[in-house]
Amino acid sequence: GAGVSQSPSNKVTEKGKDVELRCDPISGHTALYWYRQRLGQGLEFLIYFQGNSAPDKSGLPSDRFSAERTGESVSTLTIQRTQQEDSAVYLCASSLDGVSSTDTQYFGPGTRLTVL
Amino acid sequence: SQQGEEDPQALSIQEGENATMNCSYKTSINNLQWYRQNSGRGLVHLILIRSNEREKHSGRLRVTLDTSKKSSSLLITASRAADTASYFCATVGASGTYKYIFGTGTRLKVLA
Numbered sequence: 001g002a003g004v005s006q007s008p009s010n011k012v013t014e015k016g017k018d019v020e021l022r023c024d025p026i027s028g029h030t031a032l033y034w035y036r037q038r039l040g041q042g043l044e045f046l047i048y049f050q051g052n053s054a055p056d057k058s059g060l061p062s063d064r065f066s067a068e069r070t071g072e073s074v075s076t077l078t079i080q081r082t083q084q085e086d087s088a089v090y091l092c093a094s095s096l097d098g099v100s101s102t103d104t105q106y107f108g109p110g111t112r113l114t115v116l
Numbered sequence: 117s118q119q120g121e122e123d124p125q126a127l128s129i130q131e132g133e134n135a136t137m138n139c140s141y142k143t144s145i146n147n148l149q150w151y152r153q154n155s156g157r158g159l160v161h162l163i164l165i166r167s168n169e170r171e172k173h174s175g176r177l178r179v180t181l182d183t184s185k186k187s188s189s190l191l192i193t194a195s196r197a198a199d200t201a202s203y204f205c206a207t208v209g210a211s212g213t214y215k216y217i218f219g220t221g222t223r224l225k226v227l228a
Contacts, residue, residue, distance in 0.1 A: 031214060042204060043218040050214065091158065098214045101146040102166070105216065107158040
């Protein structure tokens with residue numbers, strides 16, 4: 001079946017504007033993750049959704065960041081009042097259950113966000 | 117918090133040579149996984165090694181794990197130009213399941 005998809009693939013915005021990034025996980029995957037990757041860096045965990053459990057938001061860097069997920073499908077990551085330091089690639093991943101220790105995460109192609 | 121760190125940060129080799137990259141981490145793990153990333157985009161899962169395993173093979177990939185040294189290595193044999201990418205290790209903690217801790221990556225360039 002189709003892999004994880006993300007949209008848009010690229011987003012250029014002006015400082016202070018709000019942006020919404022979308023992720024469509026693999027069908028049947030109950031767990032969904034958002035990561036941020038700054039240029040030349042590793043991945044920073046942002047948020048995790050698993051089924052109907054309360055999401056783990058411990059990685060969100062500030063209250064300007066929020067994310068929602070509708071059931072076990074689409075998720076949106078919203079960044080309000082964007083700042084230049086928000087410029088990065090935002091990666092979404094999904095996995096089958098997010099619980100078993102050997103559960104594998106499958107990544108989307110990412111959204112490259114540039115804040116001018 | 118634990119963090120994987122890969123070394124070298126960058127590696128350039130000729131096609132046909134072997135490429136070795138290393139990952140070190142700080143706390144106890146359940147497993148360690150290696151991912152490849154092309155052109156700064158999505159990551160592709162390569163291989164998972166559990167904490168009670170010492171070595172694992174998949175095609176041209178060989179992964180070793182030394183829990184006493186808290187380190188892992190990824191060997192790519194007979195490298196090809198298509199192997200050019202960034203390689204990341206990700207650790208899954210002994211107590212947690214979903215929180216992968218990613219290293220900073222090794223940028224591999226294979227010259228044709």
